[in-house]
Amino acid sequence: MSYAIETLDLTRTFKKGKKKNNSKKPELIMALDKVNLTINPGELFGVLGPNGAGKTTLIKILATLLLPTSGTGLVDGIDVAKYPEKVRKKINMVSGGEHSGYGILTVRENLWMFSQLYGMQTKVALQRIDELLKLLGMEEYSRLKISKLSTGMRQKMNIIRGFVCDPQILFLDEPTLGLDVQISREVRKLIKSWVKEKKEKTVLLTTHYMAEADELCDRVAIINNGRVLACDSPSNLKTSLKQDSVFHIEVNLMLENLDRFNQIPGVRKFAYEHRPSTDRTDLKFILENDSYISAVTEAIGNNGSKILSLSKAEPSLEDVFVSLCGRGLEDENRD
Amino acid sequence: MKTEIKTNLKAIYGRAYVRLVGAHREPSWLVSEAVLPLLSTAAFVYVYKALKAPEEYTGFVILGGAMTAYWINVLWSMAAQFYWEKEMGNLQLYLVAPISRMAILLGMATGGFYMASTRAIFVFIIGSMIFKVNFAVISLGKLALIFFLTQIALYGLGMMFSSLFMLFGREAWHTTNLFQEPIYLLSGFFFPIKSLGMTIGLLASFVPLTLGLDGMRQLAFKGGKELGLLSVDLEIYGLAVLSVLFLIAAHYALIYMENMGKKEGRLTLRWQ
Numbered sequence: 042m043s044y045a046i047e048t049l050d051l052t053r054t055f056k057k058g059k060k061k062n063n064s065k066k067p068e069l070i071m072a073l074d075k076v077n078l079t080i081n082p083g084e085l086f087g088v089l090g091p092n093g094a095g096k097t098t099l100i101k102i103l104a105t106l107l108l109p110t111s112g113t114g115l116v117d118g119i120d121v122a123k124y125p126e127k128v129r130k131k132i133n134m135v136s137g138g139e140h141s142g143y144g145i146l147t148v149r150e151n152l153w154m155f156s157q158l159y160g161m162q163t164k165v166a167l168q169r170i171d172e173l174l175k176l177l178g179m180e181e182y183s184r185l186k187i188s189k190l191s192t193g194m195r196q197k198m199n200i201i202r203g204f205v206c207d208p209q210i211l212f213l214d215e216p217t218l219g220l221d222v223q224i225s226r227e228v229r230k231l232i233k234s235w236v237k238e239k240k241e242k243t244v245l246l247t248t249h250y251m252a253e254a255d256e257l258c259d260r261v262a263i264i265n266n267g268r269v270l271a272c273d274s275p276s277n278l279k280t281s282l283k284q285d286s287v288f289h290i291e292v293n294l295m296l297e298n299l300d301r302f303n304q305i306p307g308v309r310k311f312a313y314e315h316r317p318s319t320d321r322t323d324l325k326f327i328l329e330n331d332s333y334i335s336a337v338t339e340a341i342g343n344n345g346s347k348i349l350s351l352s353k354a355e356p357s358l359e360d361v362f363v364s365l366c367g368r369g370l371e372d373e374n375r376d
Numbered sequence: 377m378k379t380e381i382k383t384n385l386k387a388i389y390g391r392a393y394v395r396l397v398g399a400h401r402e403p404s405w406l407v408s409e410a411v412l413p414l415l416s417t418a419a420f421v422y423v424y425k426a427l428k429a430p431e432e433y434t435g436f437v438i439l440g441g442a443m444t445a446y447w448i449n450v451l452w453s454m455a456a457q458f459y460w461e462k463e464m465g466n467l468q469l470y471l472v473a474p475i476s477r478m479a480i481l482l483g484m485a486t487g488g489f490y491m492a493s494t495r496a497i498f499v500f501i502i503g504s505m506i507f508k509v510n511f512a513v514i515s516l517g518k519l520a521l522i523f524f525l526t527q528i529a530l531y532g533l534g535m536m537f538s539s540l541f542m543l544f545g546r547e548a549w550h551t552t553n554l555f556q557e558p559i560y561l562l563s564g565f566f567f568p569i570k571s572l573g574m575t576i577g578l579l580a581s582f583v584p585l586t587l588g589l590d591g592m593r594q595l596a597f598k599g600g601k602e603l604g605l606l607s608v609d610l611e612i613y614g615l616a617v618l619s620v621l622f623l624i625a626a627h628y629a630l631i632y633m634e635n636m637g638k639k640e641g642r643l644t645l646r647w648q
Contacts, residue, residue: 053641055641056640101644104468104472105471105472105638106468106471106472106638106643106644107638107641107643108635108638108639126474129472129473129474130474132472133472134468134469134472136465136468139465140464140465141464141465141466141469142464142466143394143466145394145397145398145401145402146393146394146397150393150397153390154390154391154393154394155390155469155473156390157386157387157389157390157391157393158383158386158387158390158469158470158473158474158475159383159473159474160379160382160383160386160387160474160475161386202469
């Protein structure tokens with residue numbers, strides 16, 4: 042079977058700016074470490090991971106913008122490093138937080154201009170642009186110069202740009218990054234409907250929003266430090282935690298010596314997020330079973346903190362991430 | 377093959393469109409890029425008038441003043457352009473598209489040429505009218521040929537710079553700055569290049585404007601031939617060679633820099 046996207050031991054390292062200990066060999070950062078993925082045609086596939094996990098590097102390699110250090114990346118069976126020209130005929134890419142386009146042109150003109158890079162007939166392109174603008178509620182902005190658009194509107198325009206040429210495979214790198222709830226929802230709706238309507242189209246989406254991956258993706262690869270830790274459908278990933286007990290606890294204060302929570306018998310994984318504005322801390326525990334929660338609450342009490350709320354939760358993708366990495370996404374982003 | 381050519385032609389037009397529109401949509405350029413250069417050009421005219429220089433010098437200066445529009449355009453809107461495109465996030469969109477990279481450069485050059493021409497024509501016509509320039513055109517055909525060869529070679533040079541500066545960060549801006557003023561001197565924008573002597577004149581001929589300006593002055597003004605560096609025919613050959621040379625160099629430089637960027641991961645690295 043031919044995959045829409047396949048990676049075989051895909052590895053990418055970057056040289057670090059400064060050499061350590063005057064060593065002649067430059068220090069290397071492992072952005073991708075032998076990544077093996079297969080994505081089927083028609084699939085909406087998510088790559089989930091914290092900042093710096095290697096998500097963008099993966100997309101850049103597959104979109105022919107970066108060469109792998111070793112391994113192979115195949116798009117529709119074509120080697121991205123050997124035949125980039127052939128790959129480019131099948132793909133398009135949108136990155137979150139893009140400021141692409143030309144301020145002097147209107148929204149419609151910008152979208153038309155980029156459609157010309159794909160050889161689209163003007164009439165077809167403009168018709169498609171108008172449809173997409175309408176779909177994302179941007180008709181009234183179509184004749185406005187993009188220099189006058191808000192960040193959210195500009196990102197919507199970028200999303201439309203990705204869809205105008207109707208690519209076989211679309212790479213979306215953090216498409217809802219920095220967008221408000223309403224716009225993010227509209228963008229997700231567009232992505233979902235596009236894949237649903239056009240069965241043969243494939244989307245590779247990277248995100249660090251768990252809910253986004255959960256809502257959109259047929260399958261998700263969880264990636265951290267350049268390694269794929271798990272790859273399955275969101276429901277299967279969550280089911281893998283079913284035999285465990287997931288507890289969310291809110292406490293006042295920032296707890297000290299947090300590592301000791303990992304040493305409590307029955308605690309499989311533990312993660313936290315401190316909110317300085319309210320001086321409260323959210324704790325997440327994955328326990329072998331419910332009976333271990335008393336030991337946890339006791340340890341919190343011994344610390345001088347007060348439990349503000351405690352709930353047993355259905356496992357989420359976030360919990361899957363905690364269980365795989367031993368820390369939450371927020372912890373990673375804070376680093 | 378036919379589809380590919382069509383796609384690339386559309387890409388050229390698409391990229392050129394930004395500048396075609398830009399030339400008209402914000403008329404404030406008229407002040408900054410046409411009226412102000414006309415003032416500095418006028419200053420040179422008055423210097424020559426005060427020195428009672430031969431009449432043709434007025435025409436030399438007006439022509440040079442008009443041609444500065446192309447040089448500035450090549451430097452700021454060609455050579456440094458990929459740097460700006462990278463900062464804006466457009467470069468990666470061009471590189472992901474199924475087109476030749478040369479199509480993007482050609483689009484930039486076509487649009488840039490149009491944009492600069494609107495400024496150059498303004499300076500040339502208004503300057504000629506104000507200072508009553510007398511033309512004595514020997515061969516209109518050769519004049520047109522030398523003008524267009526100059527443009528092809530000049531924009532070829534811009535495309536080559538653009539490719540070479542592809543991976544540059546802010547230094548692209550500084551390097552461009554470095555080129556601007558010396559070329560005004562070396563290409564003889566406001567005086568006959570012969571005044572610098574044959575050796576410097578020949579060395580400066582690697583910048584297409586040197587031969588182009590010299591050739592056009594020889595063909596358009598009385599007394600131009602006596603002040604010329606080389607024969608017009610030789611200058612035409614020289615410009616033809618430079619045109620081919622720069623376009624080929626731009627093509628290979630682009631491939632080389634893109635590959636290097638993909639290897640080092642600097643192709644889309646912003647805020648350098």
